Amino acid sequence: MLTCLAVQHPNTYVLGIDLEPLRRRPSTAPPNWEFRIMDANDEWDFEDKFDFIHIRMFGDVPVKERLVQKVWDNLHPGGWVEFTEWIVDIQSPNGSLDGTAFQKWSIHLREGLQRLGSSVFFPLQYKPVLEQAGFVQIEERKHASPNNACYPGKRLQRIGTLMAKMWLDVLEPISVPVFGALGWTPSQLSALLKEVYKEVGDTKYHSYMTLRMQGPAYDQAAANERSGEGAAGP
Numbered sequence: 001m002l003t004c005l006a007v008q009h010p011n012t013y014v015l016g017i018d019l020e021p022l023r024r025r026p027s028t029a030p031p032n033w034e035f036r037i038m039d040a041n042d043e044w045d046f047e048d049k050f051d052f053i054h055i056r057m058f059g060d061v062p063v064k065e066r067l068v069q070k071v072w073d074n075l076h077p078g079g080w081v082e083f084t085e086w087i088v089d090i091q092s093p094n095g096s097l098d099g100t101a102f103q104k105w106s107i108h109l110r111e112g113l114q115r116l117g118s119s120v121f122f123p124l125q126y127k128p129v130l131e132q133a134g135f136v137q138i139e140e141r142k143h144a145s146p147n148n149a150c151y152p153g154k155r156l157q158r159i160g161t162l163m164a165k166m167w168l169d170v171l172e173p174i175s176v177p178v179f180g181a182l183g184w185t186p187s188q189l190s191a192l193l194k195e196v197y198k199e200v201g202d203t204k205y206h207s208y209m210t211l212r213m214q215g216p217a218y219d220q221a222a223a224n225e226r227s228g229e230g231a232a233g234p
């Protein structure tokens with residue numbers, strides 16, 4: 001995504017950050033592209049402010065006000081922010097997931113996150129925090145995303161295939177701390193995951209989860225301050 005953005009907008013400086021190095025670094029990075037290893041919870045001491053900050057699949061942070069304040073402080077007046085996060089609540093309206101290991105995993109994930117003081121519904125908490133910080137024009141979008149290629153149509157099939165692959169990559173890293181908090185032993189967890197791995201890509205199981213987008217949200221107050229009273233929104 002980072003590289004695509006830099007290529008599509010050659011006159012825009014595009015900076016990505018993560019705690020970890022990139023798994024797939026582009027062999028030839030465009031000149032307007034930069035990636036830094038950085039802890040987003042540390043102070044943000046960028047050389048300049050940004051017009052747009054996109055936070056994607058960062059996961060729950062205990063103090064959202066602090067993160068949103070950092071975003072506010074690092075946006076140019078009139079800048080935009082967008083959050084994209086999963087609500088990891090597996091829905092299966094036709095009941096095909098009933099009694100499966102994937103459903104069991106989803107229920108225990110919810111319990112474990114609660115035990116850790118978090119919730120699968122944390123993306124819903126951003127809107128009031130953004131409003132309180134002064135952002136306006138906050139748009140919320142929900143997208144149902146299939147967990148495998150079970151639903152008809154080219155687009156849903158493509159998304160479903162990617163999602164099934166994604167699940168195989170993330171199930172273990174997501175589960176270890178959360179199931180650990182519930183007192184599961186590593187062997188209990190790996191026995192459950194073994195079953196979940198078998199089910200995830202099997203299209204006889206129909207299910208989806210929700211991708212929640214908050215934003216873009218517009219920093220109107222700062223825009224007014226910059227251009228005198230009564231500045232119009234975009």
Ligand SMILES: C[S@@+](CC[C@H](N)C(=O)[O-])C[C@H]1O[C@@H](n2cnc3c(N)ncnc32)[C@H](O)[C@@H]1O
Binds near residue numbers: 018020039056057
């Ligand atoms: C689900 S991945 C999403 C990666 C990427 N943002 C994307 O959308 O493809 C979550 C990422 O958050 C990163 N992360 C977790 N805590 C972080 C922190 N405090 N500062 C920066 N990155 C962090 C992890 O290293 C991991 O790469």
